[in-house]
Amino acid sequence: MDFKLSEEQQMLQDTAARLVRDAYGFEQRESYRRTKLGYGADFWAQLGELGLTGVPLPEAYGGFGGSGVDSMLVMTELGRGLCLEPYLQSVVYAGGLLAQLGDDAQKDRLLPAVASAQLQLAVAFEEPQSHYHLNDVQTRAEAVNGGWRLSGRKVAVIGGHSAGLVLVSARVSGGERDEDGIGLFLVDPQQAGVRRRVYPTVDGFKGCELFLDGAFVDAGSVLGEPGKAFAALRYQQGRAIAAQCAEAVGAMEATCDLTLDYLKTRKQFGVAIGSFQVLQHRMVDMRSELDQATSMAMLAACAADQPDSDERSRTLAAAKFIVTRAGRYIAEQSIQLHGGIGLTDEYAGSHYAKHLVMISHQFGDDDHHLQAYSRLMEVC
Numbered sequence: 325m326d327f328k329l330s331e332e333q334q335m336l337q338d339t340a341a342r343l344v345r346d347a348y349g350f351e352q353r354e355s356y357r358r359t360k361l362g363y364g365a366d367f368w369a370q371l372g373e374l375g376l377t378g379v380p381l382p383e384a385y386g387g388f389g390g391s392g393v394d395s396m397l398v399m400t401e402l403g404r405g406l407c408l409e410p411y412l413q414s415v416v417y418a419g420g421l422l423a424q425l426g427d428d429a430q431k432d433r434l435l436p437a438v439a440s441a442q443l444q445l446a447v448a449f450e451e452p453q454s455h456y457h458l459n460d461v462q463t464r465a466e467a468v469n470g471g472w473r474l475s476g477r478k479v480a481v482i483g484g485h486s487a488g489l490v491l492v493s494a495r496v497s498g499g500e501r502d503e504d505g506i507g508l509f510l511v512d513p514q515q516a517g518v519r520r521r522v523y524p525t526v527d528g529f530k531g532c533e534l535f536l537d538g539a540f541v542d543a544g545s546v547l548g549e550p551g552k553a554f555a556a557l558r559y560q561q562g563r564a565i566a567a568q569c570a571e572a573v574g575a576m577e578a579t580c581d582l583t584l585d586y587l588k589t590r591k592q593f594g595v596a597i598g599s600f601q602v603l604q605h606r607m608v609d610m611r612s613e614l615d616q617a618t619s620m621a622m623l624a625a626c627a628a629d630q631p632d633s634d635e636r637s638r639t640l641a642a643a644k645f646i647v648t649r650a651g652r653y654i655a656e657q658s659i660q661l662h663g664g665i666g667l668t669d670e671y672a673g674s675h676y677a678k679h680l681v682m683i684s685h686q687f688g689d690d691d692h693h694l695q696a697y698s699r700l701m702e703v704c
Contacts, residue, residue, distance in 0.1 A: 327622060329397075336390075337397040339374055344405035350672045356408055361486055362530035363408035372441025377415050380563075382423055385435035392563065392628030396570035396621065403574025406675055408529055410444060410483030416567045418445035418491050420560040425508060425548035434489070446487035448478035448511075448534050449557060456688040458493070458557050459503045463536060465494035465550070471542040472496075472550075474509060474517075478534040482686075485522040485532045487513060492534070496551045508553035510545040511536070527679040559632050562640045565687050566628035569621040569647045572683045576614050576654050579676045583607065583658045586665075586673075606661060610654050617650035634700050641697040648690040651680035 329337065347367055356364040371377045380395045381387025388394065395416060402411055419438050422431065422445070437443035454460035463476025474494050484490055490511045498505030513520055517539030520532040548556065584607060587598030597603055624643035630636045655677035659666040666673050684690065 329393075333394060333397060336379070336394060337401070340376060340398045340401035341404075343370060343374065343376075344401045344407065348405040348407055350406070350675075353406055353408065353675075357528045362524070363410070363486075367407070368409050368441050368444075371409065371411070372439075375439075377411065377441040378439030380416055381419050381435055381439045382431075385423075385431055386439040387435070392566050392625040393622075395563075395567045395628070396625035399567045399570040400574040400577075400621075403571035404578045406575065406578070406672070406679060410446065410486075410529075412564060412567055412571065413447060413483040414438065414445045414487070417560055417564040418447045420563050421447065421491055421508065421547065421556055424556045424560060425553065429544070430510075430547070443488050444483065444486060446481050446484040446490045448481045448484060448490050448492045449561075450480045451477060452479055456692045457501070458561065459506065459554060460501050461493055461495045461506050462500055463492065463494040465496045465507050465509060467496070467550075468540070471540055472507075472509065472546065474511065474536040474539045474541065476536050478536075480531055480686075481534050482525070482529060482531040484513065484534060485520060485530045489513075490534060491547065492536070493553065493557060494536075498551075503554045505551045506554045506557070507550040508547040508557070509541050510547065511539060511541060515539060525682060527682040528675060529682075555632065561687060562632075562636065563628045565640050565644050566621075566624035568683060568687060569617075569624045569643050572647050572651045572680060573614070573618050573621045575676050575680055575683070576617060576651055579654055579658050579673065579680070580607075580610050580614055582673050582676070583610065583661050586662055603661060606657055610657050613650040613653050617647045620646040638697055638700045641693040641700065644688060645690050645693040645697065648684040648693070652684050652690075655680040 375388060376398055378387035379390040379398055383389040415438065422434055434443060438445060449458060451462055463478065465472045465474050474492060476494065478492060490513055492509050492511045493506055494509060495505050496507045511518060517537045519535040522530060522532045524530055587603055587607065588596055590597050620643040624640055627636050627639040658673055659677055662673055665671050668674060
């Protein structure tokens with residue numbers, strides 16, 4: 325199989341890499357993290373100006389119409405820079421749902437704004453009891469005159485603190501774990517009946533819990549047919565998983581580079597500790613894990629836009645499992661090889677390690693995806 329990039333893809337990768345390298349140093353990242361917004365509004369605008377926020381979105385609505393591989397190129401560079409902007413949540417996941425389920429009026433109104441970074445979206449699909457199961461939905465949507473009233477609680481809404489609209493999954497019919505009966509609604513977080521509890525995540529991002537107390541949404545704010553959103557949620561989360569694998573690879577590459585530089589400069593007994601064979605072996609193990617994770621991230625990117633199938637789901641579950649295990653291993657080994665400095669807040673390495681651990685728990689941890697892969701093997 326030929327994994328060479330096309331000329332356009334190489335230009336896309338170079339553009340993203342140059343932007344992150346020139347505008348997103350670690351000190352700049354930390355200054356963004358300490359703001360109320362939690363990320364760089366100017367950097368987000370630059371992503372839009374360069375067309376990077378439109379990469380996976382349809383050309384008819386101001387996007388690039390890019391593939392999973394194109395998204396992989398952008399996400400790898402954002403991961404390498406440890407960027408805080410909610411690209412994954414707004415552009416890949418929410419933008420994908422809007423493109424798949426939205427009617428012409430909704431797409432005409434919203435997708436150009438998402439593609440140009442003028443509108444930030446978030447997806448609220450997790451609940452306190454759901455534990456990675458998209459079909460475990462207790463938030464209710466009750467049909468009323470002119471629309472719907474939503475009641476319930478969503479957790480871990482990354483980027484929800486600053487989103488202009490939040491895509492909320494809610495049950496319109498059926499039991500708590502039925503796949504049928506789940507709807508998707510566009511909710512303005514500033515409207516009556518909606519409350520957010522904002523908090524920082526362990527790795528420096530920001531998220532929120534979303535409380536819905538009879539929040540009204542009109543009929544024009546329903547994405548797709550009410551009660552038939554589960555298939556789209558599952559499909560677009562697969563695309564988000566592939567993009568997140570690429571982000572993790574970028575973070576792992578940066579972590580390996582930081583660790584190698586430290587081994588070359590830190591001295592004990594008058595020599596660089598990188599000259600000790602046992603540490604060389606551990607560095608080789610880290611690079612081996614990175615190479616395997618990179619291969620799986622590429623495979624996931626190639627599968628991301630394929631039609632929904634058991635084979636696609638198996639591929640994405642396998643990729644998330646391998647990348648999660650590799651990311652956690654590299655984070656742990658990096659801290660061990662650095663010693664105490666690897667845990668300090670002033671050092672970039674600790675932030676990469678925390679981000680890799682957080683990635684391992686988003687969209688399902690390694691145990692969840694190993695079980696999913698096993699179940700899918702049974703139906704072969």
